[in-house]
Amino acid sequence: MIKQGLVDIQKLDPTLLVDLKYSTTDNFVKKDVYGELEKAYLQPDIARKLLRAHSLLKTSHPDLRLLVYDAARPNSVQYILWDALDGLRIPEKQKPQYVANPAVGSIHNFGCAIDLTVATTKGAPLDMGTPYDFFGPLAYPRMEQQMLNQGKLTRQQVANRAILRKAMTQAGFTVNTTEWWHFDGMSRAQAKARYGIIK
Template identity: 65%
Template sequence: MRFFVAHLAFSLSVIAALVFSTDAAAQEVEQAMIKQGLVDVQKIDPTILVELKYSTTDNFVGKDVYGDLTRAYMQPMAAKKLASASQYLQSKHPDLRLLVYDAARPRSAQWNLWNALPNMTENERQKYVADPRKGSIHNYGCAVDLTVATKDGKPLDMGTKYDFFGELAYPSRENELLKAGKLTQKQIDNRQILRTAMRQGGFSPIEFEWWHFNALSREKAKMAFRIVD
């Protein structure tokens, strides 16, 4: 019995140490973001939903890239724009919410994503993952990946999953894809709900990903902020 109690106490101490170490790692990343002035978007607008895909295995890498970082951080001006987009969405669609998949991204994670696409040419890779040497707008805390979901977090059908690499995800090809029967009108309408809300908030979409929006251009972000390492 004494051996069992001692063994149990040792096991619990190991578990506690592991929890502490992973929490400490997450806190280190978050503290670095906070130190650079970034804010938790849910503290600006608690109705925004967050599911950081790179903190799960449900992403194109197939593994957890962020560890225990589960909060979405952005520059204050970008977070305020996101809150404005959220308010607009709810004014038009009270039962819908913004669901954030990615926000500020450390450059170390940018290298992991960049290196996960070794079979593409450099030009092809840059359609989907910015060159870490130049820095992604995510690295400055001025970009967000997201979708629209119900209040309980069920994403609307956008025609592809998040991080789908191919023309089905291209906003620029939607009319053509609709005519070809590769996207439905409902899927495009759902994307339009997202784009309209984000534009109202002051964000700009991009050509190759329906989920990605920029609060600033890379040039302006570079002038105003430092990369999160």
């Protein structure tokens, strides 16, 4: 990662919390697919945006911190995640809704996307209504009002998501419509034009 110009985000801001889900078994694949990769890396310009988001969060909520679940992801891992969807019986046409096709590359594969939540200073994640990597409408930001109206999400869960979203969008990230935890620092086309894919 470092040889490709990416930076360890905790070296830039030690108060950022990191729990890389794909270097644990706490993910939808149920196994460690990252191996020795245990730190969160991003392209330097995306890392600066993240630091800005963290600063905004700490200013508005001094008792909260950003907790990073995934950052730069090798494309080799993208293939593992893509193939794992078959075991979950996700229809082929719906697969890109949850995992980017590795042949094209996820924005994660260029070091320009991040998955994260908000946690207490002690590292306890706020209740967002679903776990990380939840597949379904309950995780969709675009469905929150409907889920709230149906009583499937609480006002507090939606408010917690809003805290995360506000800090991230104010820092220049864009929201993913089907994953409350995923934010892009730039488009895939921009990332591809500017950076090489991480093998």
